[in-house]
Amino acid sequence: MADTMTSTSDALGDQMLDMGKRARAASTALAKTNAETRTAGLKAMAAALKAATPALLEANAKDMAGGQTKGLSPAMLDRLALDEPRIEAIAAALLDIAALPDPVGSEIARWTVPSGLDIARVRTPLGVIGIIYEARPNVTADAAALCIRSGNAVILRAGSESLNSAKIIAEALRAGLTSVGLPEDAIQLVQTTDRAAVGHMLTGLNTTIDVIVPRGGISLLKRVQEEARIPVIGHLEGLCHIYVDAKADPQKAVDITVNSKMRRTGICGAAETLLIDSAVAGTLLPAIASALTDAGCTLRGDTRARSLVPNMSAATEEDWHTEYLDAILSVRVVDGANAALAHIAQYGTGHTEAIITEDEDTANRFLAEVDAGIVMVNASTQYADGGEFGMGAEIGIATGRIHARGPVGAEQLTIFKYVVRGTGQTRP
Amino acid sequence: MADTMTSTSDALGDQMLDMGKRARAASTALAKTNAETRTAGLKAMAAALKAATPALLEANAKDMAGGQTKGLSPAMLDRLALDEPRIEAIAAALLDIAALPDPVGSEIARWTVPSGLDIARVRTPLGVIGIIYEARPNVTADAAALCIRSGNAVILRAGSESLNSAKIIAEALRAGLTSVGLPEDAIQLVQTTDRAAVGHMLTGLNTTIDVIVPRGGISLLKRVQEEARIPVIGHLEGLCHIYVDAKADPQKAVDITVNSKMRRTGICGAAETLLIDSAVAGTLLPAIASALTDAGCTLRGDTRARSLVPNMSAATEEDWHTEYLDAILSVRVVDGANAALAHIAQYGTGHTEAIITEDEDTANRFLAEVDAGIVMVNASTQYADGGEFGMGAEIGIATGRIHARGPVGAEQLTIFKYVVRGTGQTRP
DSSP states (O other), rough: OOGGGGOHHHHHHHHHHHHHHHHHHHHHHHHOOOOHHHHHHHHHHHHHHTTTTHHHHHHHHHHHHHHHHTTHHHHHHHOOOHHHHHHHHHHHHHHHHSSSOOOOOOEEEEEEEEOOOOOEEEEEEEEEEEEEESSOOHHHHHHHHHHHHOOOEEEOOOOOGGGHHHHHHHHHHHHHHHHOOOGGGEEEOOOOOOOOOHHHHHHHTTTTTEEEEESSHHHHHHHHHHHOOBOOOOOOOOOEEEEEEETTOOOHHHHHHHHHHHHHHSTSSSEEEEEEEEHHHHHHHHHHHHHHHTTOOEEOHHHHHHHHHHSSSOOOOOTTTOOOOOSEEEEEEHHHHHHHHHHHHHHHHHHHEEEEEEOOHHHHHHHHHHOOSSEEEEOOOGGOSSOOOOOTOOOOEESSSSOOEOOTTTGGGEEEEEHHHHHHHOOO | OGGGGGGGHHHHHHHHHHHHHHHHHHHHHHHOOHHHHHHHHHHHHHHHHTTHHHHHHHHHHHHHHHHHHHTOOOOOOOOOOHHHHHHHHEEEEHHHHHHHHHTTTOOEEEEEOTTTEEEEEHHHHHHOOEEEEEEEEEHHHHHHHHHHHTTTTTEEEGGGGGGHHHHHHHHHHHHHHHHHTTGGGGEOOOOOTTTTEEEHTTTTTTTOOOEEEEEEEEEEHHHHHHHHOOOOOOOOOOOOEEEEOTTTOOOHHHHHHHHHHHSSSSSSSSSEEEEHHHHHHHHHHHHHHHHHHHTOOEEEEEEHHHHTHHHTTOOHHHHHHHOHHHHHEEHHHHHHHHHHHHHHHHHOSSSEEEOOOHHHHHHHHHHHHHHHSSSEEEEEEOOOOTTTTSOOOOOOOEEEEOOOOOOOTTTGGEEEEEEEEEEEEOOO
């Protein structure tokens, strides 16, 4: 026995590999179930979560105490906190996901070729999904449920702040699966706060994890970028721009800018930079700035913007790169659509970009040329949300350029295979 | 100046980074062009390639001489060789790709949500694609053309054996692009045989390469698995199985097995293992084996198969893992569909798997449960080909589970974005 030579890190590696193997087995079993069973599983998960309310409140109290000791900000503590209504809401969200159409097995396309073969492109689960996320306890339930809806097994890595809550939630969800005969290992939670666990996940646990979905701040995203050896459905920052074109309707420009920035400043679809055409900045920018200021927004402008609205502070290069997630907006006067498109290409993060214009050609050009998951004309960037898109719950807004882009819901957690039905064809 | 401190490796890194930057710029320019311009570019590429025939024959003669010195096998040398008809065929393939529907800008779906927003999911290019491949010179042209058809810029890394030919081909394709006003840097070829160039590509050239498509043997694929830090559209081996079910039509079983194995043994869709239900092996296996033997195929069987067909040699564990790409077939007698599915799950590479059966329930179960890019009933695995699927040219058959699976044609080299058209909506 060489146990004495086994370091803690190796022990964790073995645990993680075992988790991966169990996830793969659960994924294979889950892929053979039908939509009705998965729906029953999701409903049972909701019921089990509600039944776990007392244990969950107790665990969450520990997380809150730990968070206070750690000195988490009031905003962070609020995101971490659970009470009965919030637990009810998490369970209700599980029922919403149970009511979504099940994507697995649906035909995306079907055609017959000259050889007589009948070919169908059919949705299948991705397999095993690894999700690495931070504070909010509801992500444990939402993410797991979206994976079950799409026939995937999931390995969840919660933030250390919410681990006690996440453990009780995961336990309840697993009990729900078991109660309808689904494999409990379709949902597994990493039980340690050891950051080395993330490294194991990013290398794919010896090919048992098929794809990683990171949800978190810039330090997590950088780590994923450096260490991941398996595909990532990435969710970068949402540095969203509003471009007010020369042909913008003035009222829409005011209303949409204020709503995009101020409705909720902490979400990834909130606007962070206003670009305005110099042809209309003189008349329109003061009105927009005044409406924003009235709504409690601080403005940081370039030289031309400040010459029109003197009470702005000066924007630095850093500002064009900053996702404030706060009541702050950077403002730049640009010379037409070309300059706006160039600014967005340079500073955008591929999330959501909007133009305000009544000119159809300019709108179409913006929609075609901006390279982002979501491009909008005459609408608030705050609509960047799977629910508002009619897609149901989502795990985030993907900003990469592979597999899925924009809101990642159950359908985006699938891939396809070709099902070919012949009558004895051999190829000449 | 610190030039004296720059190692060769750093110089290559700088060159590769520069290549990446130029590819990104070309990708941005290309994304703004329309389908007609890209079609004109593809036609001009074909014309320029034909015009380069003398230079290409000269370069290919160098490659052939080098290959003979290196001691390449006759099969490898044949794959490397070009003559006028083969160059004509490569040019014709470019014209075929020019005639394919252009996927960029096409609407995959469009709907209106209760807020009144009009939402469309629209195809866009992936961006910059890195393709790493081996011997055959035609891949340089085919792969580049598929990327142009789908609006992507491409960085090509050819095998060292075909580099002289590849240089002339790439030069001609670039001249074709320039002649219609498209950016020549949309097609770039790595000009060195230094293997470190592959490493630079696999780490994404500082995020200028969006996705890697490897085409090659197991050593390349292992390297990609270990080193890639960016998404990979993977093409593993094609270890394809034929399962002859108890309810198989005997004639179809014979014909399809022989065709799947022997039509062309060197392609990834060729069958490598025959699984046959013990319920019919006694009557059917001798007939299938005899037809295969008559066609020149060597058989390697498990104990039960050999008891039925004594002239088979013994299959070892290694055989179940082997993609022969030759006139050899491994044969295993299994007890029903469960055992066949378990064998395929253990040894399959996710490429193409086929069942021969007249039983609809068993067929449907096989089609649903086998985890592969292509699953077939009563048809030869040799149909695993983008052309036979009606998809036109392809860059390979993807065996991964993310982004694209099965034949990777122009459409599979795209992603989508959401185009949202509003009339002034602000979110409540």
